Amino acid sequence: MRNNEGRTQISPELLEQFMKQQEEKIVGPQSEAPTPAPVPQAPTNSGYQVPTDFAYIPSEGKFYPEGHPWKGKDRVEVRYMTTREEDILTNQGYAKAGVLFDKLIESVTVDRVDVDSLFPGDKNAVILNARKNSYGEEYKFAGICSNCLTEFEHTINLSEIDLLTVDDDNITNNNTCVVELPVSKKIVEIKLATSGDIKNITKQVELRKKHKLHVSETAELHKAMIISVDGNPDVNHISNFISQMLIKDSKHLKKKYEEFKPDVDFSYVHSCTECSHENRGGVPIGANFFWADD
Ligand SMILES: [Zn+2]
16 A cells, blocks of 8 residues: 655655765765776675575565566565675775665675666665664654754654555556546556666766757656557657657656655655744665664
């Protein structure tokens, strides 16, 4: 069951961006294509097995293609973090490249998965689980009241964070979602974008901006998720449709996508002690997410 009411959640692009920002705070601005330093491999015949746990994933394994290791799994086996993962978290090369969490996920998941094939919400769930198991359930972060600008500190219990799963009623047999656009009345079929899809979009957008070419991030996102328009799966037809999409339709589709996609509910509400304004936001998840407070 999911409850989208008051859902102020982080879009994958925003999360990615936020993670980069957090990482930059620690290691300085990003440089071009740094080569990550190698992480020491765990000894293979040490005779010691790192204990494992299960992390529930919001996709519940529903949207993965046949043959994917996480197909049909509502939870995945993850190793407890060791000094090996601590080395990953302090690896400046990974931080600069923005792949810190990807490397961490690769390291703790027992199944051999390509992180780019995973859905961003499932990655969030694995990260959340790793944080809980290694540094405890309490997470403290700072914010600022949007009404009176007083700084505040907010603590959340990570065990109480809900997963936003997808009701079977809302998905087709193809693991897609069908949306009718409010103005054009077009019927659009969308699929869930993997984190690899999101990475490609970011890359495309950056590349085009660099070359001073026109680019719309929204249009790129639509291209990654729309698989048919009025039942027509032709790529040129879809691309043509996207380039002429009405803003109201485009906004509606984006909103529907946010509601559709499985994720970890990182939203929080903080009542300001000074003016009692209710601040709503997304819990900041950066590299310092893994810093123990003690
Ligand atoms: Zn306030």
